Amino acid sequence: MANAIQFKVNGVTHSFDGDPDTPLLWYLRDTLSLTGTKFGCGVGLCGACTIHKNGDAIRACITPMSSLAGAEVRTIEDIGANGLHPVQKMWMQFNVPQCGYCQSGQIMQAIALLKSKPKPTDADIDEGMAANICRCGTYQRIRAAIKAAAQEPA
């Protein structure tokens, strides 16, 4: 394990000594059974696999394990683990999800957006959320939920 990569997932330290090109997505899903992070496209086009690395929203499907040394990774399973996050609350209040498959990624992206833009404009939301596809078409409710979450105390 001399060359193992050390990092944290949801506050727990892990080490990885497999193929360093392995995307974080499959490590989370197949190794740690953290299946809340979804596979949608595999090439960073849809955002279903959005997680936080050191607080930034990134695509786990194109994040190689080799890039994680010392990183703090946070997944949907940890968001609201001690009570729902305001974004999740608003997602429920506005009945955002339809099939729900993309929503882990949408929520992770929205949380990161609100961190950088606490009071996002429509343009901020367009820019911040455009990388996350929802095929059911819940965008209108996503927008409303983000605006409402922006009004909540963080």
Next chain:
Amino acid sequence: MSAIENVSRRWFLKGLAGAGALVLGAYYAPEILWAQKSDDGRTDADNATLHPNVFVGIETDGTVWIVAHRSEMGTVIRTTLPLVVADELDADWKRVKIDQAIGDHRYGDQNTDGSHSVRSFFDVMRLSGATARVMLIQAAAQQWGVPVSECKTDVHAVVHSASGRRLGYGELASAASKLSVPKQDEVHLKSKSAWRYIGKGMTSYDLADLVTGKAVYGMDAQLDGMLFASIEHPPVLGGKIKWLDNTDALKVAGVSQTVVIDPFKPPPAFQPLGGVAVLANSTWAAFQGRKKLKIDWDNGPNATYDSDQYKKELQETARKPAKLVRGQGDVDKAFTPTASIFEADYYVPLLAHAPMEPMVALAEFKEGKVHAWAPTQNPQAVQAIVSSELGISKDDVICHVTFLGGGFGRKSKPDYVAEAAVLSHKVGRPVKVVWTREDDIQFDYYNAVAAMYMKAALDSSGKPTAWLQRSVFPPITSIFDVNAVYGDPPHLAQGWTDMPYDIPNLRIENGPAKAHVRIGWLRSVANIYHAFAVQTFTDELAHRAKRDPADYLLELIGQPRTIDFKGVEYPNYGASLDTYPWETGRLRRVTEMVIEKSGWGKRKLGKGSGLGIAAHRSFLTYVATVVEVEVNDQGDIRIPRVDCVVDAGLVVNPEVTKAQFEGAAVFGTSVARSGEITAKNGAIEQSNFDSYPVARINEAPYQTNVYLVDSDAPPAGVGEPGVPPFVPALCNAIYVATGKRIRELPLSRTNLGKES
């Protein structure tokens, strides 16, 4: 325990098949039918103390189990149908728990497709809940020694008003379970005014799980010791392996073996496509191993398929006389050389479903049985295909239905589940087949490509006196019959046979087209291309006549009448025309309402903006849509607002229904903007969301307002009917904004910008 002990399974299935018949077979199916199954098939409802029918069970602690037998892909049907049971049962929704059914004929039809879950099961759900209520009342009356007529239900309890006595459902479950299940005519349903939940609705039972990553989709299913499989399919439909070298694939760390899957025997139906599976100890290893396969393919007869050439052929066919679908009067007489004639061709390409969750399934073959965990819209079709692939009984295929990460019709076709079962059977371990997005886009059952030809003879006011419409598309039936080239009546009925205008000379035709890819149902199906042609052509005629398009549309819809389909094959979405007549008055009403709600003719719009309108009935629901579009000098479009008026009859869950129409506007945006699958040398050219883009938040309509007509008509579809009118309404708006008429989709094929 059933009132009808001798109902055979055969009778039960036959009863289900009857058009418009109440699906009571499921409801009164005697226990013997499924008691012989292993415990795997039993639901908590089955095991509950009081279990009057397959859909409901009540525990002594008052927990009410309700079975959701249809698949949850975002329509919230897993909540909406149980809500109907809970209403008739007078159950406290907070004490209801939902069981997801496996695939099993005892529930009746489980194909969650065709926007018919509520329509087909509303009465069954009501009876199911009401039966339990009647039994609980009987049990309480017996206990108190009072007439049943003096007892009634309150929330989750039976009360005797005269004495003020009250017993909860849990306290009564045991006594009620000893009573015989009442016959249908002994069960009275609640009056509409007493409904607690129906028409008011409820948010998704699963909402909290959906926002916390806890909901288990097919992609998330796991079994100890399972292998992960990625399959290299033949790039061309019907292709076969000529030569294979798996040496390098086997060298990839984690890869354990490769397995050749036989090509399907035509017709493809839901069989595995064939190819080479790479099995590994992780999804990633399977993907990596697959990239190292060396395969030489015999691409077979579809290798000459070229979608550009095919498009020309369809368009030529659409210009030739074809098979009559419906007609009246004599169009040829009206199409004289001196008459005012207008004609136009329309085209919609192949479309892919692209649900966010690619095809995936986990299966385990063990001791002669298969357990499958799959995001499927049709678990009984899973039973059928796995049974035929492995030569085992359907009853030995236990299909557990997970959440679906979108379906849109793709997951009604269980080829991917069959792959997992075939592989598990071969390797003796559980196997999870994971399709990549590229697999999903390239090996879909595509919505048919279609060419439509429209021709009208016009009177001096610009109103049609004769109307010819001809559509040509490879039919869905081609996946079941290699010789099928004509549209089948159910799909012709989707916005074509039932073109609603009352025109004295009318001829509706369909021409032949051979399929070279798998064709399949996609949200709204043939309505997409048919509504596009009819509603765009209508708008073209309005502008030619210098008429307001909304007024003109109303004029063509005409005065309220019921369309007479005598002598015409019009399946009406499998519903009886007596219960669900085609009423032009309802189409007229939603059109009038959307004119009002959208502020049509009253709104001030800027330069480069426009409003478009369209109206369409599909899945027994009447919808009219107005779209506002802005097009800038570069030709980029923005959709600030959509207004959509819906008459879907009785709506059980209104908020959820509105969300379906909001989503349909986004789905329609994807169809219109960029939906296009093409092929060269038989292989699909698109592969992921870069080459098959779908609408993103900045491209989707900014605000979609949905208005539901308050209606006493029986419930109709809501998942699909929003898409068909949206697309032509958008294109009609673009015409107003730019002067450019869209006759071919997608919009990305047309430069909408200012020509320099």
